Amino acid sequence: MYGLVNEAVRNLVITNAGEDTWNQIRTKAGVEVESFSRMDQYPDDLTYRLVGAASEVLGAPADAIMEQFGEFWIRYTGREGYGHLFDIAGNSFRDFLFNLDALHTRVGDNFKDLRPPSFKCEDVNEQTIRMHYLTERPGLCPMVLGLLRGLADHFETEVFVEHPVCSRTGGEHCEFLLTMPHANR
Numbered sequence: 704m705y706g707l708v709n710e711a712v713r714n715l716v717i718t719n720a721g722e723d724t725w726n727q728i729r730t731k732a733g734v735e736v737e738s739f740s741r742m743d744q745y746p747d748d749l750t751y752r753l754v755g756a757a758s759e760v761l762g763a764p765a766d767a768i769m770e771q772f773g774e775f776w777i778r779y780t781g782r783e784g785y786g787h788l789f790d791i792a793g794n795s796f797r798d799f800l801f802n803l804d805a806l807h808t809r810v811g812d813n814f815k816d817l818r819p820p821s822f823k824c825e826d827v828n829e830q831t832i833r834m835h836y837l838t839e840r841p842g843l844c845p846m847v848l849g850l851l852r853g854l855a856d857h858f859e860t861e862v863f864v865e866h867p868v869c870s871r872t873g874g875e876h877c878e879f880l881l882t883m884p885h886a887n888r
């Protein structure tokens with residue numbers, strides 16, 4: 704993945720736990736560099752190792768770390784030069800969800816070798832959306848839960864998230880059911 708992702712992990716750890724803890728985590732993960740170049744690509748494995756090492760050093764489940772990271776990613780990208788993409792991808796939580804693929808297509812204008820996930824949304828009823836999460840990378844669904852929480856926060860929208868189908872437990876891909884009790888689309 705692009706270094707932007709690993710940089711965000713580094714930023715989150717340093718903000719919450721300090722520089723020494725970050726150095727412990729990256730050493731445990733076998734990462735020799737202290738920071739990452741945002742526009743360079745790194746093996747996906749490095750990011751997974753960082754999550755695993757963070758889990759050990761911080762004594763927190765890897766899923767909880769990924770979820771926290773997802774929530775952080777919304778704030779991080781918003782303030783690190785990608786806020787305009789949030790503005791054009793939709794004015795509401797719902798519109799934004801339907802535009803996620805278009806958002807990553809725009810991201811790909813700058814990150815030429817981006818291998819983004821894909822999110823296919825369908826309306827179940829007035830209040831509920833089913834979202835299909837398609838990716839070549841296994842096991843990142845807790846990050847999606849955090850991303851959804853961060854986005855709901857960004858749009859000040861109350862949302863209840865269910866995860867009825869998961870690729871980790873035999874599902875072909877993960878599906879999320881998002882219920883917005885106050886939605887009026």
Ligand code: HEM
Pocket residue numbers: 704705707708780781785786788789803806807810814816817818819820822838839840843846847850851854
């Ligand atoms: C302007 C904001 C955003 C930027 C700049 C951005 C950029 C990126 C980048 C660079 C990657 C790494 C992919 C690679 O290197 O091949 C990525 C992955 C990912 N993005 Fe975004 N993204 C943004 C917003 C979002 C939002 C709002 C979601 C919400 C669902 C999202 C979901 C993901 C997920 C789940 C991944 C992990 C990779 C995977 O699942 O295969 N992104 N994004």
